[in-house]
Amino acid sequence: MKSYKLEEAEDLLIGEKGTPEREEYEFELKLELIGDMIKTARKKRNLTQEQLGELVGVKKAQISRLENSTGNVTFETVMRILNALGAKLKFNLQF
Incomplete structure (x- = not known):
């Protein structure tokens, strides 16, 4: 049985870096x-969805979709949720 490094397995199973499959x-x-981070922060603050x-001014279903990655949520909503949780977001843009 051949063994693979993690990077090799990712390339084989997901696609090589830079390919549309890998980017997605x-x-x-x-x-x-x-x-997951939003869900953890919410639970730490003993808040329900x-x-x-x-x-935040949204329905419970929108919080659930965000926590479960099952729907589209606007960046504005994510920022409002993070503000309500007292969390900060740091960006690291690379070109």
Whole structure:
């Protein structure tokens, strides 16, 4: 049985870096990580999805979709949620 390094396995299973398949995978992964971080922060503050939605001015379903990465949420909504949770967002743009 041949063994692979993680990078080799990712290239084989997902696609090489720079390919549309790999870009889509990495984009979805980042969205999932944002949802997980928001869910963790919400729970640390002992808030339900409904309570957080009320603080932000959106419905519980929108909070659920964001936490579960199952729908589109605007950047503005994400920023309002982070503000309501007292969280900060740092950007690192690379070109």
